[in-house]
Amino acid sequence: MSETVVTDLRPLAAVLVSAIAVVFIVASYRYPNVREGWSVLAALAKFAIVASMLPGVMNGTVYKWSFAEATGLDFVAGVDFALRADPLGMLFALLASFLWIFTSFYAAGYMRGLDEHAQTRFFAAFAASLSTAVGIAFASNLVTIFIFYELLSLVTYPLVAHNEDSEARIAGRKYLTYTFFGGGVFLLAGTVLVYWLTSSASGTDTATLEFQAGGIELLTEAAAADPAIAQAAFYLLIAGFGVKAAVMPLHSWLADAMVAPTPVSGLLHAVAVVKSGAFGVARVYLDVFGLEFPTAYPLSVPVVGDVPLNIPVAILAAFTLTAASIIALRKDHLKRRLAYSTTAQLSYIVLGLSMLHPIGVLGALLHIPAHAFGKLTLFFCAGAIHVETHTDYVSEMAGIGKRMPLTMSAFTLGAASMAGIPLLAGFVSKFYLLIGAASGAEVAVYGLEATWLWIFAASLIVSGVLNIAYLWPVVYTAFFESEDRHDAKPVFEFPAGGERKSYGVLEGEADHDIASDGGSDDSTRKDRYAVNENPSDADVPFGPGSGAGSTAAGENPVAADHDDTDQDDHTDEHHDSEANEHHETDDEEHHDDHHHGGAPLGGWERRSPLTFAESTWLMLMPITVIVTGAVTLGIVPDYAVFLELADTIVAGVTGEGVL
Amino acid sequence: MSSVELLPALLVVVPILLATVPIALGLRYDRTGWSVTLATTVGLFAGTVYLATVVYGGSGTNQEVAVIHELGGFTAPMGIELVADTLSTMIALLVTGTALGVLAFTRVGGPRGNTFYSGYLLLVGGLLGLTMTGDVFNMFVFLEIVGLGSYALISSGRGPEAAVAALKYLIIGTVGASIYLIGVGFLFMATGSLNMLDLAATVPTLEGQNLQLARAAFAFIFVGFAIKVAQWPLHSWQPDAYQHAPDGVTPLIAALVSTVSAYALARLLFTVFGAEFIASTPYASEIIVTVGAVSVVAGSTLAVIQTDVKRMLAYSSVSQFGLIVAAYGLLTETALVGALIHLIGHGLMKAGLFIAVGIIAIGYGARTVDAYAGLAGERPFVAGSMAVLLIALVGIPPSIGFIGKWYIAVGAIEAQSWLVAGVIFLSTMLTLAYVARLLERMYFTPASALEAGHEDTATVGHAVTDGGTATVRGTRVTIGMLAIVIFVAALAVFLGFAGDAFFALLEPFVESADLEVSP
């Protein structure tokens, strides 16, 4: 497909607009309304800039801004610092900037609702994250994407460590370690290898790292001369991006990063950050190595024979999406359950790309927005529940549908989308993924044995079923169970058929455990009626060290100190005064993630969905919009731009579209 | 002799001569030291900038653009030359620029007193001499002048610890310089010359016994400089010296002394001996690379376990110089450019970091990692600048730290030295280990949780109470100090876009080094 490259400032402007907003956000730290105003303004401006390029990009125009052209200097010798808006970049940038608009409203509502500390830092880092995410989308070569990838790790760190307690700090450390290992080590090493390969191939000292739809030509030449290095570069790059895409075994930072405030978990750890990893994998497959490379230079494995390079990646992805779904079944903490769901869903994308079939790639690309809309809905709902009722655990949510009817309805739709129920976004993308797997199996092209593809298709379906298994109980308990009469959750932990009791956040509830694989912590759990006992007896775990043992709550001096605060929180229904209370009595190290929720004495209050009284409009409006988006993508994918955009990308890589 | 050719000599001689002035005037007037020093440093900086315009304005090979001064009119190879070529001019710019910044800091931040300013000028003069000398023995003399200046400045610290640290540095440093002198003796035996360019022409022609002598000379020179550059396991003087030196002195020493020594090592390796000599000497390249790589790992590991911030940054220097030395040993053009860029970048970043540490000690009374808790809230500007510099040190783009690391990494891959490449890539994580520790303290640990740590430092008498009102020695944080740190931080980021420009400026030198041409 012919491309017209047009020099344009807009890609740069799209990146910079929120970076500049950071300055204003910090400067107006005294005036929260003005500060949040800047956030919203920057989000709108960013979306407007990105959207303004959309028609051009759809018509085959590529907008490009290059540091070298602007200043006459390369960034480092032989490598330009350049941003360009091509279809693949547009897909990601459009998604991130669109969702940011609503997230910035939601974040305002969430942070105010909880009266969080350091809000200026939060909003500044949030804006900076979006800046770098769009930078990743528009990066035109490996060095540029590396720069933004590193910066993204850096600016999201304050968001993960936001709570400033030891749990958040440990999560932050883990986050930094994983992401910088991925970025600073793997990705940089892969980039340098590609640089070296292309420079040695050209014979004229000119290296290139510039993305090229269908693969960098020089690299293809170089790979012929030195396949081993090219293979190493391929795996280094995939591993570098795979860290952020949370492909096992590099996934465990994601669940821990859930200590961050929910808007962060929502937009960043379900959309911008993790998708930047998946997006990077897409770049590597489509624009660096090309779809032919993995089969052209297979690994020769003893016994098995030649294995195309994409197969190990696909196997890991298939394993991840199954295993993460199973782990999610066992998670009682809603956000953690969603985090493992994210881990699984991201692997759909990686798997779809790794199948190398055009339809599979299309499905994978479409799954980027489809998952984003669905998962953002779920996170927003989880956050709204947290703000309103301080309930974080699925086992405490029995009957919460009465209290938050709209929120839980949206949650239901989002969950259905995750599971791939037709008429919702998740169905469309999974449909293409399955078609890709199946039709790939028909023709057995792109180096994949038909059997592999059937296995992958099966794992997709199994995971879909598991999706229902771990998300349906939430819906079920919210709407169809009552506070005093409900099954124990997570369902998986108890005898088949369920058990008529439940437990809440027990002493040392080891979901805070670093291991967080859901295995080792069971012994410390005790069954308990969440409703009938006084909730303030439960422990406030202060990090994995102090709370990990089986120390009873009352014996824990730290927990005892906070008991009165906790009671305040629980007896007080109205979140405004609750927040004040919280603020006054508690000026240090106390975090809302640690409040134990559950229904107040006497059960949930019933609030009508028609009066919008269940939460503030700042939170309900984004939830409504995003869930509408998920439905729209599912019902009329042809009219939502993403399908067409994904097809354009596939057409750019393979020469013709699949639709 | 045109006026430009006089400049290199003036840059060296003027500060050394004027170093006597503060003491002499001090007999009558108390407060002249600062103005004399300021005037001198500004003059030096202006002179260097002018020199830079001449050197970089010219076109041609490194020799053609270089400004050369023959001392006393004695021509080379017998006379001593001062050479300002594309590389030494850049280092001279770093020296004078940093000296100016640090001087501004000491105006209020201390130490003060005429003897301090004398030592200061002596050190700057020595550093400029070390930068520009074209004679290997003259290099020894300047090495010792630099040493004298630093020993004096370090011992001007208040506590008795400073004297112990200075003595330790003196003994180890002198042994290092003396070992270098032995190397010079062997080189002289082999070639009969001391002029660098003359040596560069002679060394490749050596054979037989003379070649063996030159190799022995190489070994001694490398070991001597390994001490001066503080390579593991010869680094032990450095953490003490950095930690106990007065806050106004540490930035200067940390940013310049080891940097200029590392520059001198590059000069000797690539101008005097030449890449071919190193490549043909068995194990030479491997040893250099190993020493560097081990220093990277050891330095970072030791940095992680330190409690004192200055000490931590000192070990960080061991590790960063390890990266530079390893890059020297790779013997590729790209790696050499990377090493030189990292040399300058590291100097800049460390100057900024140590000034920030000084400001924090004055204004916040914190010297240990623990005491840095909650700093971001109390002192947002200095904490922010420090964070930027630390992040640049890790090598996160866009920053000068990344540029250096990128070129070194590319060079390592070009040399197909996979082990070194691995260490370089891992160095990101190693650096991150101690940087993140400090960042976490500053930003994500509330001060109240660690109140006790504060009182400890306050009672030691280093600075002030938490409120920042009471001062011990009349020192306080001024806007100017903050401006310096913020400027350095901004510069570290800004230069991150100048990778190509650096490459172009250094290219004449790198080409003259005549490495195997690699893409």
Next chain:
Amino acid sequence: MIELLATRYAYLLMFVLLGIGLYMTIASQNLVKKLIGVNLFQTAIFLFFVAVAYVEVDGEPGGSPVVPATENPASSDLILASPLPHVIVLTAIVVGIALTAVGLALIVRIYSEYGTLREDTLREVRADE
């Protein structure tokens, strides 16, 4: 080997001296003795340079550059020791004196602060603080 030692014994002695100096620097607990060790170390290097400068033509030793020297019968040149190392040694001695002075000044200061010159005692005193 024997012949080498017989003719180059100056180098051998010089390296022995170098070793003694270095050993003293490292092993002695007394700070002043350490400094003396450094001086010995440097002096060995000076002697090395002096030895380097020595020339001999046909068994005829070269003279010092400043006094009238024997003439080379073959070429009618004067046989002179190389003057450059002498200049180096003179300069290095000056540098060495300056360093020793600074070192001694530091030692005086350490003594007045801690009341000891022994490194092990010093370590104990500092550890107590």
